[in-house]
Amino acid sequence: MALRAGRGGTGRGTLFERESELAAVDEALGELTGIPHGSDPPERPHGALLAVAAPAGLGKTTLLAEVRKRAAARGCTVLYARGGDQEQGVAFHVARQLIQPRLAALPEPELRARLGSWYAIVGPALGLCAASDGAPPDPQGLRDGLDWVLTHLAVRSAPMVLVLDDAHWADPESLGWLAAFAPRAEELPLLMVVAYRPEELPEHGEALRGLPGRSGQRPLGLEPLSAPAVARLVREALGAHADDAFCRECWAVTAGNPFEAVELTAKVHDRGLAPTESGAHLLRDLAAAVKGSGLIARLERLGPATVRFAWACAVLGTEISPELAAGVAGLGAEEAADAADRLRTARILTGEVTAAGTLEFVHPLIATAVYRAIPGGVRVALHGQAAWTVLNAGLGPAAAARHLLETHPDGDGWVVKELRAAARETIRAGAPDAARRYLARALREPPPFEDRAAVLYELGSASLLTEPATTVNHLRAALEETVTDPALRHGIVYRLSQVLAHSDRLAEASEILAREIRTTDDARVRLRMQAEQFMWDAFRADEPDSPARSRRLARLADRLPGRDLTERYIIGLRTWDATLRGEPVDVVLRHAERALEGGLCWAADEDRGFEVPVLVAMAFMYADRPGRTEELFVDGIADFERAGWHGAHLSFAYTLLAYVRHRRGRLAEAEDFVRAGLRLARRVGPGTPAHWYASGTLIEVLLARGRVAEAEEAARTHGFGPPFPAAVVFPDAQTVYGELLLALGRTKEAAAELGAAGRRLDPRGMRNPGWCPWQLHLARAEAHDAPDRALALAHDAVERARHFGAPSAIGQALRAAADVSPRSERAKLLEESVAHLERSPAGYELACSLVALGAEARRGGRAEDAADHLYRGLETAADCGADGLVERARDELAAAGLRPRPLRGAATDALTTRERAAAACAVRGLHPAEAAAELHLTEPDVVRLLSAVYRKVGTDQAGLAAALHT
Known part of the structure; x- marks a missing residue:
């Protein structure tokens, strides 16, 4: 393929030997627009992906230009971007090229309305608005936002074609986003066309190799032109009189490379060389001037000022501002315009030297050759000058930072200041990797002694999510510096403890805080650090004296009024500790409500984390108020969404x-x-x-x-x-694994794991079977080989559950006790289990106990009771989606000689009229018997109605009034 004037030339253009590639383009455009075969009736349009992989100079850009032209002719919206060798380190450079032109002209109110909740998340990354206060979005949240914006644009401006040229030079943030988004193109009215050099893909661009060329096929490859194609190109450019020998020599010296062939014909034309065999011997020297040292020699003949201007352009990269290039080159406006004219005439640059115009190199091969030809010292100086120039032009620290990265460290405080500012700007936009590059370079400058700790802290903070081990090293190094600012030192400690905890190094996190608590004079700071230490200790599986920590926490929390976030966090931790220890449920709920009185925002401060708000919410669930838990989670998820986490x-x-x-x-x-x-x-x-x-x-x-x-x-x-994490997780991982082994019939292995779980949790005071039912599963695992021990375990679990007081915990423990008790005691235990679970929101546990009670009644010859419990258990299990329990209930019914009733439709959250009436009676404090008399129902009917109410509303009897009010 070739175009008469190359990337930036003029004149007519013709494509050669690219028929199959253009056919693929036309097919994809036809499917995108719904008109695949000219005037055929429209079909349902759908998108696709086209990837073009070929070495430099084989015509990728020309093919993409034809794609854009044909897409526009079919009425498609076209988004275009191009990676730049010098801009690879600029976060979201490609994303901005693609999306900014479609949105930047909108007035701010309209832009806010268009982007909705994504405005503050994607706006800074796309250069549409400044970053707001608060925690920055995480990279995945930002990607999700960019997905939404591109999807929205594709649907709103359908059909749409997205064209990305030189993708091998795209910045990592944009490239990672587009590679992940690409498979979705077929679901949208969007054709994505991506071109890259496969041999120059950086590590972060490897995902491109997996992108298909067309509907799952390999990427389209471009081959060098054949001798006949080069002959056609030469004759189109120079005239039909070009003879065969001349044309063949053109093909030989360019090896069929379209870019070199086009440039060679231009040189022949400019020299006035006759395209005949007699002039063919001059072609090799002319071809050498198209690239490499020949190109540089040609550039040098244009004069020192022109060379400096070309160097400045090469340093600036793509979309070059003539004014900036003049500033970097140290040229006046008139001298710069003359240099640009000479470079355009020499087919090195293209574009207009105007206030609104931009310059480009005719081809990236030329830009690369010019950049590499700049002497090393001069290149460093030009990047330094470029940094000053873009800052003085008001383009901001992030625009200057890529140039500062190319300068030599020199102990310059100004460089450190600008790199830190660029890092802040970049991390606020959701690009921590770019921020790390800037801060690492600032550290090498090096910074002034008094700023070194701050730079290390910022570098560690930028690495927090993706490189925890590196973060720990940076933050430890920051603590070893002389830190005169107490707030900075405290921030380092908070961040270091956080990353250690998230790296499963909870003991180290606690030790860091303990050391700092001993040396801190500020009482409020000390309280904040105590809160952090209490939290990480609560998650430690190897905490040496958990009961002592619980006592200290209780004493502290009980005297705090909850006047600020730190105090409420401590009260929240007291809530969770009471839950784990199995303290009475009223105590748990009292502290939970205290913690929530002033609010616990889940995403208010990235230094505080979200653990305590989550723990408080989960405490409501264990206390049989899961409806309240879900309300808090809905608010918390909304906080995460708004923050882009x-x-x-x-x-x-x-x-x-x-x-x-x-x-x-x-x-x-x-x-x-x-x-x-x-x-x-x-x-x-x-x-x-x-x-x-x-x-x-x-x-x-x-x-x-x-x-x-x-x-x-x-x-x-x-x-x-195994091995299980050192941190406490819930549900407890080792207990879940033991439960799985038990379900698989591997009872001895199950008993070993569950026994180990108990030996780990009990000494720490984590005795609540409602939180971790290891005793219940261990009792079942040991029922055959050690029935007495199994029974003792189950009875102890029942006592613990009664002490906690949540009906679901008591009911579940009673069923486990029934499973391992003598047959004569089982029915009574199961009846009590059902009675407790009917007063709880635990639908699945109720279904299990009903089926177990029905099976026990069948074995005891009580057919009527068996039928009643099994039918209820079957329906409840079906409502829960417990398919295995449904089959068990059906088997029990069949064994009793009973047919399963047809199952009702799926249950809904809406209360029926009778359920509402029963709930109203319960709120008034009426006993089920009194409610039955008032509603003209039987007492069992009222009990069942209330059981359905508790499951639907998500509460127990004590919380019903508040839940109904909500």
Whole structure:
């Protein structure tokens, strides 16, 4: 393929030997517009992906120019961007080229309305607005926002064609986003066309190699032109009289490279050389002047001022401002305009030297050759001058930073200041990797002694999410510096403890805080550090004296009024500690409400994390108020969404919301939520706390649904098994693993794991079976080989559950006790279990106890009672989505000689008229017998109505009035 005038030339153009590539383009455009075959009836339009992979000079840009031309002719909206060799380190450079022209002209109110909640997240990255205060978005949240913006544009401006040239030079942030987005093109009215040099792809661009050329095919490759094609090109440019020998020599000296062939014909034309065999011997020297040393020699003949201007342009990269280039070159306006004219005439530059115009190199090969020809010392100086120039032009520190990266360290405080400012700007825009590059360079400058700790702190903060080990090193180094600013030192300590904790190094996190607490004079700072230490100790599996920590926490929390966030965090931690220890549920709820009185924003401060608000919300669930938990999670997820936190934060939120749904017996919804959480956890990485939480919850849900083999496969796929994390997770990973082994019939292995879980948790005072039911599962695992020990375990669990007081915990423990008790005692225990669970929101646990009670009644010959309990258990299990339990109930009915009734339609959250009436009676404090008399129902009918109310509303009897009011 070739175009008569190359990238920036003029004259008519013809494509050669690219028929198959153009056919693929036309086919894709036809499918995009719904008119695949000219005037055929329109079909349903759909998008596609075209990737073009070829070495330099083979015509990728010319092909993409033809794509843009044909797309515009079909009425398509065209987005265009081009990677730049000098701009690879500028975060979102390509994304801005693509999207900014479509949105930048909108008035701010309209832009806010167009972007909605994504305005503050994607606006700074796209250069549409300044970053707001508050925590910056995480990279995944920003990618999700860019996905939304591009999807919105594609639908609003359909059909749309996105063209990215020189993708191998795209910045990592843009390239990673587009590579992940590309598979979605087929679902949208969007054709994505990407061109790159395969041999120059950087490591962060490897994802491009997997992009198909067309509907799953390999990328389109471009071959050098054949001798006949070069002959046609030469004759089109120079005239039909060009003879065969001349044309063949043109092909030989260019090796069929379209760019070199076009440039060679231009040189022949400019020299007035006759295209005949007699002049063919001159072609090799002319071809040498097109690139490499020949090009540089030609440039040098244009004069020193022109050379300096060309060097300045090469340093600035793409979309070159003539005014900036003049400033970098140290030329006046008239001298710069003359230099630009000479460079255009020499086919080195193209573009207009006007206030609104921009210059470009005719081809990236020329830009690269010019840049590499700049003497090393001069190149460094030009980058330094470029940094000054772009700052003086008001383009900001981030625009100057890429030039400062190319300068030599020289102990210049100004360089450090600008690089730190660029890092702040970049990290606020959601590009921590770019910020790290700037801060690492600032550290090498080096900074003034008094600023070194601050630079290390900022560098560590920028690495927080993606490189925890590196972050620890930077922050430890910062602490070793002489830090005169107390606020800076405190910030370093908070960040260091946070990253250590998130790296499963909780003991070190606690020790760092303990040392600092001893040396801190400020009482409020000391209280904040105590709160942080209490939190990380609560998650430590190896804490040496948990009961002592619990006592200290209780004494402190009980005397704090909750006047600020630190005090409320401590009260929130007291709430969680009471939950783990199994203190009475009234104590848990009292502290939870105290913690919430002044608010616990989940995304208010990235230094504080979101752990305490999550723990307070989960305490409500364990206290049989899951409806309240879900309300708090809805608000928390909204906080995460507004902040653009779509990585580990959102993974935790979806996973724990799934766990709440599991506890309520909404197993299908729980599975949907946990799979969403697991997808997000995989983005964060394997072995992280988010991954442990998500995989453990998924296994719990699958076991509850009766899909044991699938749960086993999930454990294998996600590496869920020993060794378990040092941090406390919930559901407890070792207990879940033991439950899985028990379901698989591997009782001895299950008993070993569950016994180990108990030996780990009990000494720490974590005795609440409602939080971790290791005793219940261990009792079942040991029932055959050690029945007395199993019974003792179950009875102890019942006593612990009664002390806690949540009906769901008591009911679940009573059923486990029935499972391992003598047959004569089982019915009574199961009846009590059902009675407690009927007063709780735990639908799945109620279904289990009803089916167990029905089975026990059948074995005892009480057919009527068996039928009643089994039918109720069957319907409740079906409502929960517990397919395995449904089959068990049906088997029991069949064994009793009873037919299963047709199942009702899926249950809804809406209360029926009778349920509302029963709930109103309960709120008034009426006993079920009194309510039955008032409603003209039987007492069992009222009990069942109220049980449905508790499950639907998500509360127990004590919380019903508040839940109904909400």
